Amino acid sequence: MTSVAAPRAAMPRWLRLTLLLGPGFFLVVLPFVGAMVMLGAYGLNYRNANGMGFGLSIWTEFLTDGFNWLVLWNSVRIAGLATIFTLLLAYPTAAALLRVKNPVWRAFAYISLFSPLLMSVVSRSYGWLLLLADNGFVNQIFGAVGLGPYRLIFNETGVIIAIVHVILPYAVLPILNIMTQVPPIYREAAQDLGAGGFTLFRRVTLPLTLPGVVVAAEIVFALSVSAFVTPSLLGGGRVLTLSRLVYDNIGLVQWGLAAVQAIVLLATALAVLFVFERVNRATHVGKEG
Known part of the structure; x- marks a missing residue:
């Protein structure tokens, strides 16, 4: 007579979630929260004739200085231009990768696109x-074709070119992923109904892949607006961004002002990402409707 083993008690749901989320929480969430608390404390700290205290003097200094707003706008504008140019390159790149059927050529294309990620940003920036x-x-x-020379470094042109190169793979991935999820039958049906190339792209391909484009824009903008190495090297100190001001003020031991600038930079990025996320949700609702 064989004995039947008693079933093992199921692990409680809260314990499973704790074991799964615990390591990530302690490695990511807690350091981030701790850093934000420290930034907030530095941002409220000021020194006057009576010693140390807490107040809004540093925030007042930042908000009333037109130079800070100019640099903030410059950071957002450069990130916006980099996002636009990156998407314009990433979309046809993803479409081309999707159409490569030969395994050898496909592997070569993927290696060519993503191998720069194995190099540091400093090396790539110096290369540019x-x-x-x-x-x-x-x-x-x-010069060989009778043009130039053009001033392409130590200005915004070189900064944007280098940023686009650095973050292009991050934009190709989500767009390529959404393209692989579009059933080919949709394109075939549109072609059977007489849709030309541009009409097919405008009425079928682009609407179906728009969520991937929005996700790519979120990633690209977040990386661009916080970029430090590339604007510093390609800008040569002439292209000021808020991340560069944070670095400079830390070197000058202006930690309070650097903390305020870092918080403003984070808040600006989150605000823009919130807008992108609303657009992303709207595209999903449009597809379901």
Whole structure:
């Protein structure tokens, strides 16, 4: 006679969630919360003739200084332009990767696109610094056809070019992912109904892949607006961004002002990402409707 083992008691749901989320919570959430508490404390700290205290003097200094607003707008504008140009390159790149059927060529294309991620941002930025220099490879090409030389470094042009190159793979991934989820039968049905290439793209392909484009825009903007290395190297100190001001004020031991600038930069990025997320939800509602 064989004995039947008693069923093991199921692990409580709260315990499973704790074991699954606990490591990530302690490694990500707690340090972030701790950092934000410290930034808030530094932002409310001021020094006067009577010693140390807490107040809004640093916030008042930041909000009433037009230079800070100019740098903030400059950071958002550069990030916005980088996002637009990145999406314009990422969308056709993702569409081309989707149409590569040969496994060897597909592997080569993926390696070519994503291998730069294995290099540091500093190395890639220095590479663009050499390529875009006045006597660099790009200007030599322009000179061969009777153009240039053009000033492509130590200005916003070089910064945007380098940022687009650095974050392009992050935009291709979500767009490529959403493209693989579009059933080919939709395109075939539209073609059977007489839709041309542009009409097919405007009425079928773009609406169905728009959620991936919005997600890519979120990632690209978040990385662009907080970029530090690329604007510092390609900008040569002439292109000011809020992340650069944070770094400079830390070096000057102006920790309170640096904390306020960091909080404003984070709040600005979250506000823009909130708008993107609303657009993303609207695209999903439109698809379901």
